[in-house]
Amino acid sequence: MANIQQVAAEAGVSVATVSRYINKPDTVAPKTRVKVKEAIQKLNYEPSSLGRNLRKSESRLFIVLIPSISNPFYFEIIKGIETEALKKQYNIMLCETASDPEREEIYFELVRTRMADGIISMDPAVNIKTLQEMSDRYAIVQCSEYSIDTDIAYVSIDSVSAAYQAVKHLINIGNKKIALINSDKSFLYARQREEGYLKALEEYNITKNDDYIYYTDELDFQAGERAMRAILNNEERPTAVFAVSDVLAIGALKTIQAYGLKVPDDIAVVGFDKISFSNMTNPTLTTISQPMYEMGRTAAKMLLDKIKGEEIESVILDHELVIRESTLV
Amino acid sequence: MANIQQVAAEAGVSVATVSRYINKPDTVAPKTRVKVKEAIQKLNYEPSSLGRNLRKSESRLFIVLIPSISNPFYFEIIKGIETEALKKQYNIMLCETASDPEREEIYFELVRTRMADGIISMDPAVNIKTLQEMSDRYAIVQCSEYSIDTDIAYVSIDSVSAAYQAVKHLINIGNKKIALINSDKSFLYARQREEGYLKALEEYNITKNDDYIYYTDELDFQAGERAMRAILNNEERPTAVFAVSDVLAIGALKTIQAYGLKVPDDIAVVGFDKISFSNMTNPTLTTISQPMYEMGRTAAKMLLDKIKGEEIESVILDHELVIRESTLV
DNA sequence: TTGAAAGCGCTAACAA
DNA sequence: TTGTTAGCGCTTTCAA
Numbered sequence: 092m093a094n095i096q097q098v099a100a101e102a103g104v105s106v107a108t109v110s111r112y113i114n115k116p117d118t119v120a121p122k123t124r125v126k127v128k129e130a131i132q133k134l135n136y137e138p139s140s141l142g143r144n145l146r147k148s149e150s151r152l153f154i155v156l157i158p159s160i161s162n163p164f165y166f167e168i169i170k171g172i173e174t175e176a177l178k179k180q181y182n183i184m185l186c187e188t189a190s191d192p193e194r195e196e197i198y199f200e201l202v203r204t205r206m207a208d209g210i211i212s213m214d215p216a217v218n219i220k221t222l223q224e225m226s227d228r229y230a231i232v233q234c235s236e237y238s239i240d241t242d243i244a245y246v247s248i249d250s251v252s253a254a255y256q257a258v259k260h261l262i263n264i265g266n267k268k269i270a271l272i273n274s275d276k277s278f279l280y281a282r283q284r285e286e287g288y289l290k291a292l293e294e295y296n297i298t299k300n301d302d303y304i305y306y307t308d309e310l311d312f313q314a315g316e317r318a319m320r321a322i323l324n325n326e327e328r329p330t331a332v333f334a335v336s337d338v339l340a341i342g343a344l345k346t347i348q349a350y351g352l353k354v355p356d357d358i359a360v361v362g363f364d365k366i367s368f369s370n371m372t373n374p375t376l377t378t379i380s381q382p383m384y385e386m387g388r389t390a391a392k393m394l395l396d397k398i399k400g401e402e403i404e405s406v407i408l409d410h411e412l413v414i415r416e417s418t419l420v
Numbered sequence: 421m422a423n424i425q426q427v428a429a430e431a432g433v434s435v436a437t438v439s440r441y442i443n444k445p446d447t448v449a450p451k452t453r454v455k456v457k458e459a460i461q462k463l464n465y466e467p468s469s470l471g472r473n474l475r476k477s478e479s480r481l482f483i484v485l486i487p488s489i490s491n492p493f494y495f496e497i498i499k500g501i502e503t504e505a506l507k508k509q510y511n512i513m514l515c516e517t518a519s520d521p522e523r524e525e526i527y528f529e530l531v532r533t534r535m536a537d538g539i540i541s542m543d544p545a546v547n548i549k550t551l552q553e554m555s556d557r558y559a560i561v562q563c564s565e566y567s568i569d570t571d572i573a574y575v576s577i578d579s580v581s582a583a584y585q586a587v588k589h590l591i592n593i594g595n596k597k598i599a600l601i602n603s604d605k606s607f608l609y610a611r612q613r614e615e616g617y618l619k620a621l622e623e624y625n626i627t628k629n630d631d632y633i634y635y636t637d638e639l640d641f642q643a644g645e646r647a648m649r650a651i652l653n654n655e656e657r658p659t660a661v662f663a664v665s666d667v668l669a670i671g672a673l674k675t676i677q678a679y680g681l682k683v684p685d686d687i688a689v690v691g692f693d694k695i696s697f698s699n700m701t702n703p704t705l706t707t708i709s710q711p712m713y714e715m716g717r718t719a720a721k722m723l724l725d726k727i728k729g730e731e732i733e734s735v736i737l738d739h740e741l742v743i744r745e746s747t748l749v
Numbered sequence: 750t751t752g753a754a755a756g757c758g759c760t761a762a763c764a765a
Numbered sequence: 766t767t768g769t770t771a772g773c774g775c776t777t778t779c780a781a
Contacts, residue, residue, distance in 0.1 A: 092557075096774080104751080104752085105751070105752045107753080110777085111750095111776095119750075119751090137533055138533060139774055140530075141473050141477065141535075141775085142474055142757090142776085143774075143776075144474075145759085145774080145775070146757050146774080150470065161495040182513065182526075182530065182535075184481075185513075201469075205470050205758095206473075206481075228421075311696070341700060345700055367640070367641065368641070368697065371641045371670060371674055373674065423757090423759085424758060433768085434768045437767060448766075449766055467758080470757080471760085472758075472760075473759090474772095474773050474775085534774095750781105751780105753779090759773085760772095760773090762769105763769085765767085
């Protein structure tokens with residue numbers, strides 16, 4: 092593999108000229124340009140990022156931390172991030188933490204060793220303390236899920252208001268006994284969505300029933316199934332259920348149907364996220380739509396600004412209730 | 421950010437000693453070790469990969485090319501790849517090509533510029549010629565989907581035999597009118613699965629009916645729905661359908677039910693891949709299980725060997741038919 | 750418009 | 766066991 096020296100020798104110019112030809116061709120005389128161009132072609136030369144990165148003290152790579160690669164919630168966000176990154180000649184490393192501190196540490200290390208220029212974190216549940224420490228020295232942005240115990244900038248939606256709206260919709264179509272399938276309360280969004288749920292109940296003078304609230308330990312379909320089974324074990328079953336994610340809602344849907352009950356006639360269901368599969372279930376799922384693509388783009392822009400050394404501010408984006416068959420009256 | 425020079429000065433030793441302390445601590449005298457250790461702690465030193473990478477002419481990073489990040493088929497494969505990579509202190513860059521040559525070119529460029537040490541390609545449909553050229557100079561392995569027009573090593577399953585087995589199962593439970601939802605024939609697996617389908621029909625003297633074969637242009641749920649609608653438009657409807665992927669099969673399932681038909685009573689359905697969704701549908705989906713995790717691990721091992729300069733050989737792994745509700749008699 | 754030369758941070762061959 | 770030094774491939778300043 093040819094290097095810049097060989098190209099320079101072949102073209103009969105200095106390495107500086109070759110470098111200029113690659114980075115600022117305008118500053119090279121036309122005749123010289125031709126010579127260099129020919130030498131590059133002849134030797135099949137490709138400049139090495141290794142040398143350039145060292146010289147410029149940057150890697151033009153940043154890390155996107157997600158808890159789980161198989162959670163469809165992240166797909167559009169990632170696309171948004173990628174679009175913005177590629178536009179600025181950056182590449183991203185998609186890293187699954189599996190909410191495991193050791194895995195996360197591997198990726199933090201990539202930033203500390205300058206292998207990556209920054210981090211977009213979608214999983215601050217893991218090791219907030221280290222994240223905060225890192226953010227003092229490196230570029231970090233939180234996306235979607237965030238921790239308020241840090242001063243790290245984030246982009247997200249107003250989960251309280253979104254959950255409030257979802258539950259209010261269930262009440263408006265005639266439900267009073269409304270279950271909540273929540274994830275672990277260590278997640279900020281879980282606490283916020285419960286707050287919205289309670290706020291709606293309160294507003295309509297519906298007493299909270301603890302038997303109708305279930306906290307899952309996992310975030311997959313099976314967790315939704317288990318949650319719904321537990322809720323259906325109550326003597327008096329609810330007439331509606333709000334799940335804090337579509338994946339959980341789809342698991343719940345399956346269990347409801349396994350019990351021989353109809354959705355929405357016996358039990359109405361609302362999810363959260365509007366993942367693509369939520370339109371494939373039978374009935375299709377009413378859900379909260381987050382502007383995921385926009386969220387990803389915004390996070391990437393913020394990180395890139397931060398890497399450049401600029402000050403950045405947190406952002407809250409809009410959400411929307413999408414009414415489909417699972418709450419059709 | 422401190423560099424190795426500053427640490428050496430602080431510890432009163434040479435940079436070589438600091439480097440040795442980091443890479444081969446045993447070769448440093450205990451007393452010196454203490455001095456260096458203290459200096460590193462005091463200065464909060466982290467060695468830069470940028471310098472090391474240039475020096476060693478490696479990035480310890482490789483690229484995993486997938487057509488679509490949202491296709492659940494890849495999840496387990498990626499986990500397998502990641503496990504093996506991390507074990508060898510390698511990191512992976514997950515790159516979505518969207519089957520777009522331009523996107524792919526960006527990632528190829530990362531290898532040419534030494535930003536990445538190799539490629540695991542799961543999408544050779546794009547620009548086979550370039551892939552072949554690249555493989556002459558760089559480490560490349562094909563995983564799952566591969567092109568036989570190249571001499572690039574691959575790991576995959578025997579798609580002909582798997583499809584044959586799936587269709588034979590449909591015949592054995594009493595079906596003669598069996599539709600095929602295939603993807604574009606430019607994919608090798610599509611051609612192979614059709615071959616297996618035809619082989620089974622032939623063996624049981626069932627005449628092929630072209631109206632029962634549909635080629636999708638996309639690979640998502642909606643494509644499966646469209647395919648099934650087209651197939652159900654035939655005067656005589658089939659009693660079974662084999663889809664070359666679970667995602668397509670799930671779309672088909674939805675359409676069949678939308679037409680008021682029962683699965684498996686009216687139409688039996690078999691998918692391919694055993695993605696996690698396939699157990700969430702109602703009825704659950706009969707499918708072919710591929711050893712995805714193992715496939716990923718094998719691909720990573722092969723690539724790492726190739727990067728080391730060793731010769732590698734293609735591998736075919738075993739598959740399995742998983743019978744579930746959608747073909748229950 | 751071009752070239753010489755320094756230097757980004759590290760590793761490793763060689764010498765002491 | 767440690768230090769000196771060359772050099773990985775590139776960009777950029779300065780001088781010509």
